[in-house]
Amino acid sequence: MELKLFDPQSTTLAHVGRLYSTPFMNWRDTPSVGVPHLFFSCRGSSVRAALSSKSNNAHTTSNGALSSSGPGVTESCLHHTCTTNSINSSVCSRDLRVLDGYDDEYGGFVVDPDKLPTNQNTFSLMLRSSLSHWKMKGKQGIWLELPLQLSELVPIAVKEGFRYHHAEINYVMLTYWLPEGPCMLPGNASHQVGVGGLVINDKGEVLVVQERYCSPACVGLWKLPTGFIAESEEIFEGVVREVKEETGIDTEFIEIIGFRHAHSIAFNKSDLFFICMLRPLSTQIMIDDDEIQAAKWMPLVEFVEHQLIQGDRMFKKVIDIYIARLKKQCCGLSAHQSASKFDGRESTLYYNVIDSQDDCEACSG
Secondary structure, three states: OEEEOOOOOOOOOOOOOOEEEEOOEEEEOOOOOOOOOOOOEEOOEEOEEEEEEOOOOEEEOOOOOEEEOOOOEEEEEEEOOOHHHOOOOEEEEEEEOOOOEEEOOOOOEEEOHHHOOOOHHHHHHHHHHHHHHHHHOOOOEEEEEEEHHHHHHHHHHHHOOOEEEEEEOOEEEEEEEOOOOOOOOOOOOOEEEEEEEEEEOOOOEEEEEEEOOOOHHHOOOOEOOEEEOOOOOOHHHHHHHHHHHHHOOOEEEEEEEEEEEEOOOOOOOEEEEEEEEEEEOOOOOOOOOOOEEEEEEEEHHHHHOOHHHHOOHHHHHHHHHHHHHHOOOOOOEEEEEEEOOOOOOEEEEEEOOOOOOOHHHHHHO
16 A cells, blocks of 8 residues: 555645654755645655555554554655755655554553563654554553663653553553543552461460561560561461561461551551461471561460550550450451452452351361
């Protein structure tokens, strides 16, 4: 297919002396050269530019931009300029494919980070071409993941209108909302998830630690082993792992006895902290010297009277709940594997079911 750029159905050149451009090329006419509406000629020499497409689905937009729903659009341009003006002839060819990726289920598009061009100029041209193509297709949200090794492409994307969404250790995610009106894309993760392990042995002793790095107010304080859930990690898996890493004690998850929800914690994110009841499977403590200053088994009665407990109403409530749990006055939330037809994935549902007064005893083993 060939589109003559000077056809009135495509791009029109007018006003001598201005810089004319499309998403695919730009040039400057000179004051001594006239620019008629339907064609360009100069004393027998002609200027001709053509666009050839690899796809039969190429279109020109209202502003003369060419976009394609096929695998790509190739630009070829041949410039013959007036010899009287001593302007050199030039030939150029440029492959203007749209960026690779896939449609998401919400009418948007996710760019494939493994197929991004590494050349900055190529990326800039392809991004502009892609934006025109996505707008023509009626796409909504665009997700652009730029790997760390292609960080030089970030300013180019931002200049085209992309905005930061979130960043991980090896990439930054940017988004672009194409429709008019407010952006409907979901925001970045709003919460971090922490866990604390309440481990009590048959002697009525609690596993406690002193952290090597902590705020001045917490120096020397004995506390429960705590930590953050890793990516794609279950709560019950994370708390068992954290206790093992900090103290060397193997444990078995029993249930969640409560959780705290707080806001504006780290980098203004909210925080979910789950207190989990664990059964010890070993007794010998081997601390992580990089993270833990000391660890030991402390009698529960001594721990309850500890300044950390007495000075913190919320943590004192946690101990009260645990004691009520030991007396079978309440049950926590145990983990149950379940699948949903909405996503077809198995996940963990935490809940308690009390069919009789013996259930709490059965839960505690």
